[in-house]
Amino acid sequence: MTLLELDSLDSYYGQSRAIEDISFTVEQGDVLAMFGRNGAGKTTTLRSIVGVLQPREGTVRFKARDVTGLPKFERVQMGMGYVPEDRQVWSNLTVAENLAVPAGRGGSRTPEDAYELFPTLNELRGARAGTLSGGEQQMLAMARGLLGGTELLLLDEPTEGLAPKIVADVREAITRLADELTIVLVEQNLDLALSVADHVVVLSNGELVHAADAEGLSADDEVLREHVSI
């Protein structure tokens, strides 16, 4: 079953077009990795999917429903979870409080499920989010994104700026999430992304220039090398 379908999306910042004619589909249970250089339009595409940004043209369908024009909170209620690049955890709240807020919106996945997926967070329940390391904050942001009834998780560069040891933890967490959820993953770490992805799309200058199955693709693939900064 197709969970997410983008049809010819154009999104702008003011007069400036950031993405043009972006179309792809994501099947339920799959992981789609989105690659491209800085400024290629990956974040803009995620923001257009979740409704932080309204596309000027095109359609977003989620669970076979046209959600274009719906505000973000309604898409989240329908089952989208968005983990932005800058994580946006609530620094002054504890880990448990950060997880209590989205858990209040209903759905089946509880903070206890999140602690099971992220044992590190379990030990940090009482710690203020602002005191956590970058990797711990990333895990908290991901845990928050999947609470409630999330079916589609949108992850924007979850390993950016993290130490290699922490990257390994985040990789493991994403691998476990991939068993439960449909994921759109923006990730510059090609090895990590290719190890979890089923399909790959490559953006360049706001346009989709390549789509492929992840199987058989390697980080030194010519198309990836051309369009992804390493």
Ligand code: ATP
């Ligand atoms: P990065 O890895 O740097 O986040 P990206 O592939 O996610 O890159 P986007 O952030 O989607 O790319 O940017 C696409 C284009 O839109 C770029 O030309 C960028 O300069 C522009 N852009 C992004 N955010 C804004 C904004 N808030 N206002 C104006 N232009 C923006």
